[in-house]
Every structure is written in C-alpha cells, then in structure tokens.
Amino acid sequence: MSNNFQKVLNSDKFKNLIKKRWRFSFFMLAVLFVVYYGYIFLIALNKDLVTMKVGVYTNVGILMGVGVIFAAWILTYIYVIWANNVYDKEVEDIKKELQ
C-alpha cells in the first residue's frame, strides 16, 4: 500500500465523501420506506380512504398503487443523477491524488 493511499484514506475529503454517500443513501431509503409503508399501512388501517372513489369507478387505492411504482422510478433516477453528478466527480478528484 503506497503512501498516497494512506494519505487519501486519512484525508477529510475522502472521509466526508463516504459520510455524504451513506447519508444520501439512507435518506433515500427512508423516503422509500415512508412511501411504501405509507401505502401498505393505509390499506391495512384506513379502508374508507383507500376505497373512496376519485373517478366514477377508479378509487384512491388504485391511484396509490400506481403512485408507489412511479415513486420507485423517481427515487432510483434521483439517486443515479446524484451519483453521476456529485459522487463520481469527487471520486475522480480523489483518484487523481492516488497517482
């Protein structure tokens, strides 16, 4: 293991990057939990709301199901946009210091 490796390992920049990565991941995971469990718990606990009609026949439950699928998509896209634009840039920066 070269000196540069040790230096990077001990640098604040690298440590902050790791912290930032997991803070973002866990935040996104928390949003996913809220969305999905919000859906499941409403089905289990609040039948009146879920069975309420929004159109002539379509009900809140159907819209919520569709909503969770869209939320899963959007959360995934947000993560990848963040990783491409924020995380990867810092990784490239730090990698330069390794050489």
Place this chain on the structure above:
Amino acid sequence: MEYKFGQPNLVAIASFIAVVVLTLLVTFFVARKQKQSASNYYTAGGGITGFQNGLALAGDYMSAASFLGISGLVALKGYDGMIYAVGWLVGWPALMFLIAEPLRNLGKYSFADVVAYRLSQGPIRTASAIGGLLVLLCYTIAQMVGSGKLIELMFGIPYIWAEIIVGAVMLLYVLYGGMLATTWVQIIKAVLLLFGVTVLTVLVLAKFGFNPGNLYGAVQETYGVEMLNPGGLVKGPVEALSLGLALMLGLLGLPHILMRFFTVPNAKEARKSVVYATTFIGYFYLIIPIVGFGAAVLVGKKAIMAIGSGGNMAAPMLSQLLGGTPFLGFIAAVAFATILAVVAGLTLAASAALGNDLYVSTFKKGNVTESEKLKAAKVSTLVYGVVSVALGIAFQKQNVAFLVALAFSIAASANFPSLFLSIIWKKLSTTGAVLSILFGGISAAVLIVLSPTVWVDILKHSEAIFPYKFPTIISLPLAFVGAWIGSVLAPDKAAQEKFEQEKIRTYLGVGISEASDH
C-alpha cells in the same frame, strides 16, 4: 385450430420449439468465440453493458409466477393482486441505495466474495454459500414445479417430460455458454415478455375505449365494488411490516440477482443496470393488473377457475380470446422462455456457490489451476441441474406456494444482513457474520414452518403457532443481534484493519476485478 388446455396443440408446440431453437442458436452464436475460463463462465468476463444487464436482471426477476401468477391473482381476487405487484418492485431502489455499487467493487463471482473479503475465508464462504444455496433451492423448486404444471397445461406434455426438457435445455445454455449465454437468454426473454404483455394490455384497453376507468367500471358492474377494493391480504400493521421487509430486503439477498452485478465492468455500469431493470420491471408491474382485470371481465372468473391452477391460465386464455390461437402460441412461448431464463440464472448462481465458494475456495483453499476451476463450475452446474429436475419431480404433488415466501425470507434474514454489515460495519468479525447468517436463516426457516402457510395449509393444524405469513419481523432483527453478539464476543482486529484499506476499493473502485478481454 381450436385450442384445448392440457392437450397437445400444433401451434403451441411449434412456438415451444421455436423458442428452444432461437435461444440455442443465440447461445451458440454469442458464445462460440468466448475463451473458456471460470471468469467468463461465472461473469461473462465482466463485459456486459449496463443496458444489457438491466434487461437481463429484469429477465432474471420477472418469473412465470409474476407474469401468470399476478395476472391470475388480479383476475380472481382483484385489488389484492396489485398489492403484490407493487411489493415486488420496491426492493429495486433499495438495492440501488445500499448494495449495488459496493457489491460490484468488492466482489468477483458471488456475493460470498464480498462477505468473505476481509474475514476468515473458510467459515464465511461456507455459511454464505449454504445460505445462498437454501434460497436458490427453494426458489428453484417453486419454479420447477410451477413450470412443469404450466407446460403440461399449455403444451400437453406430461409433467415428468416437461421437467426433463426444461432441465436439459437449460443445461445446454449454461454448460455451453456460461454467463454470456444465460445473459442473452434472459435478454431475449425480457424483450419477448415485455412485448407480449404490452400487446395484451393494448388489446384489452382497445375493448374499453383506451380508458382504464371503463375497465374498472366493467369489473365493478360484473363482480361488485369489492373487486376493486383491498381484501384480506394485508390483515394488520405487523403482517404488513413483515411482508414489506421480506419483499423489499429479500431482493438484496437473492444470489442469482446479486451475481449479475459482477457481469458489468464497474460501479457506474452497475448503477445503470439498476436504472434499466427498475424501469422495465416497474413498467411490467404497472400494466400487468390491466391484463388481470381484463381477463376477469372478458374471459370471466368461472371459465378461468374451470381450468384451475389458481388462475394461472388467465393471461393465456385472454390472449386466445383477443388474438386467436397464433397469439396464444406466442404468449405460451413467452411463458416457456420465462421459465428457461429464470432456471438458467438460478443454476449458474448455484454453481458459483458450489463450485467456487465451497469447492475451490473452501475445500481446496484456492489451490487449483484455471482449468480445474472451470471444471468445478461445470460439474456443479450439472449436479445442480440434475438435482433440480429430481426435486421438481419429487415435489409434483406438493403445495409449493410457501417456498417463494421462504426464499425471500431467508434471503432477507440470512444473506442480506451479513452482506450489508460487511460493507458498512467496521467491527463485524468472522464469528459475528457466521452467527448472523445462522440466527437469521434458522429463525426464518423455523418460523415459516410454524406460520399459517405451512402449519395450517400443509400440516393441517387448526391454528398457526406463529401468526404471520412472513417471519422477517423477527428473523431480520435476530440476524443483526447475532452479528452484534458475535462481533463483541470475538472481535477481529485484522479484519478491522482491512476494513480501512478496502475503503479505497469500495468507494473509489480502485483495484476491482477487471473486465477481461474476450
């Protein structure tokens, strides 16, 4: 030609042969120039692109159970089927946030590589491989029994022959072309499946003026409003929590899914794979309820139940009604390709666990030549393939519905916690990881036996000892408790040291297993 389920039919048989020929030709074409090596066999040399891997992941994950099972469930039970459809998707974003990138950076052939990376190789690989194999076996038996019944019904081929044909064709792809061939079979299957379900959805919507509201209206007029409302699937908050944990985190412990991340060259492509996979799988689960509701209205519940199999024939019957026998033949071919692709992926993952984790790395301690490594991979594939067929035949008359729940529960409780902790928790020691796998795996298996799905439905007791269908609410925390106890009682200083060093690889992707040239 009039089609009757359960009897040989020319169109169906022709489509069946077409799928076999097409996939075998592609297998031969893509794999003919490939160098024979263990790395190519298990991971296609890491040369798959993110887009291809995304499609292949979708092909690996969307099983016949989700295509025929969920459309059938919606057709018979209405809204409750949709709750399952949503649940099968939500693991994918979680996989992205927690596992995808570090998994790619730390692993080589299987997820056990990652868990064993800084811990004592022998015990960890053994425990991880056994946890992985248990998941794969449960999943495989469920797939094999389901596929045997399906092929019997759709093509009129006897059950035992159906099992043997699936096993033999699948072994041809895997043994000849390894991961590269399996990947292409999964890509073909994903494209066929997405195309077939899209056509089916458009045909259904066309009957209702392209307005889903009219479809729901017809459902309500025919079967009453209850069909559009949640029924008895989610009984209370604890059941809901347990089900959600199993579905969401179970995905993060499925060996055949995790293995696909080693087929791409780096973490960026791994990320891309998840984006494409989530997009395709989400789209699939978004439209599959329309097929189910369409079948309920147009084919009718009575007719679907007359064919049996818990509604599994809803989608094929609907396709015959809307597109005639040729379209039914196409949908049957799609279902068959689906089975082959999923079983091939499972077998390859099992061969990595048997051939690499248990035989080469643990039993031989890595002292083998390249050609012995490849031989171990192929022998393991053959053994697992034969065992799958044998188990498929042995379980023919059994109720295997619980096996998928068991696979996801063990995956979530035994494989996921040790994998995740090895990435994120510095103090995880060898003893901790082994205890985590044992606590999680054993408690999940025992609680499933005591749950309503086995204790009441199969063993015919009047009341279940453990009241919930999924054990994850207990078994998942137990896995973390096991990891903590083991790591506190038997700390591992060397592993903690290595944890610091491996950060360069985990987060920057420096020094990862490179893609080899073909």
